[in-house]
Amino acid sequence: MKTLVIVAHPNIEQSKVNKTWMNRLQQEDVTINNLYEKYPHFEIDVEKEQQLLLDHxxxxxxxxxxxxSTPALLKQWQDSVLTYGFAYGSEGTKLRGKEFMLAISTGGPAQAYQSGGLNHYSMSELTRPLQATANLCGMHFLPSFLLQGVMNVTEEVLQESAEELAAYVTNPNLRVSR
Ligand SMILES: Cc1cc2nc3c(=O)[nH]c(=O)nc-3n(C[C@H](O)[C@H](O)[C@H](O)COP(=O)(O)O)c2cc1C
Structure with a gap:
């Protein structure tokens, strides 16, 4: 099982969570695709990105x-790379059967993401467009990996989450819920 991690953070150097996650994942047998580093001007090499998808x-x-939602470049990536005839449409079967998962950090704490909470909607509801995209492309949408309330997260919890993410990304079946 070859795993591709597409990282989208506009300022990874100043990031706490996503930089820690990315650095930890670099120790695993996965391909890291750091979008903002590769495409600072949003000029995505569609063929190269499609080939990466085919290879994983x-x-x-x-x-x-x-x-x-996602940072803008990741939306641009979807719009450019998931083309008709490649990702969807009667001949667009190239992603069919692949696994797809999200690893998301949020400023808001988990309890804000529920009915009656500050943000009203759950993360499952808010990530529905990505789930629908996976469905249309014939990919299996796996449970998302979340770290929430990141403004107050301790170094210990951050490091733990990086370990858990590394384990989850390389073996989603072994996920133990937090
Ligand atoms: C432009 C922008 C929009 C954001 N929107 C949200 C949001 O909708 N919900 C939320 O919980 N946090 C939001 N945040 C907070 C980020 O999710 C948070 O800073 C990030 O997950 C921290 O990860 P990092 O340490 O890798 O930067 C936003 C931050 C920025 C800069």
């Missing part, structure tokens, strides 16, 4: 939640 069986989107 499990695709991970790793990003900080920005306005209840």
């Amino acid at each position: 069986d499990r695709i991970v989107f790793q990003f900080p939640l920005y306005w209840y």
Whole structure:
């Protein structure tokens, strides 16, 4: 099972969570695809990105939640790379059967992401467009890996989450819930 981790953080040097996660994942047998480093001007090499997808069986989107969604370059990546005839459409079967998962950090704490909470909606609800995308492309959408309330997260919890993410990304079946 070859795993591709697509990291989208506009300022990874100043990141706490996503940088820690990415550095930890670099120790695993996975391919890290750091989008903002590769495409600072949003000029995505579509063929190269499609080839990367073809070469892997499990695709991970790793990003900080920005306005209840992905950072802009990851949306641009979806719009450019998931083309008709490649990712969807009667001949667009190239992603079929692959696994797909999200690893997301959020400023808001977990209890804010529920009915009656500050943000009203759960992370499952807010990530529905990505789940629908996976469905349309015939990919298996796995449970998301979340670290929430990151403003107050301790170094210990951050390091623990990096270990858990490394274990989850390399073996989603072994996930123990937090
Ligand atoms: C432009 C922007 C939008 C954000 N939108 C949200 C949001 O919708 N919900 C939320 O919980 N946190 C939001 N945040 C907080 C980030 O998710 C948080 O800073 C990030 O997950 C921390 O990860 P990092 O240490 O890798 O930067 C936002 C931050 C920025 C800069």
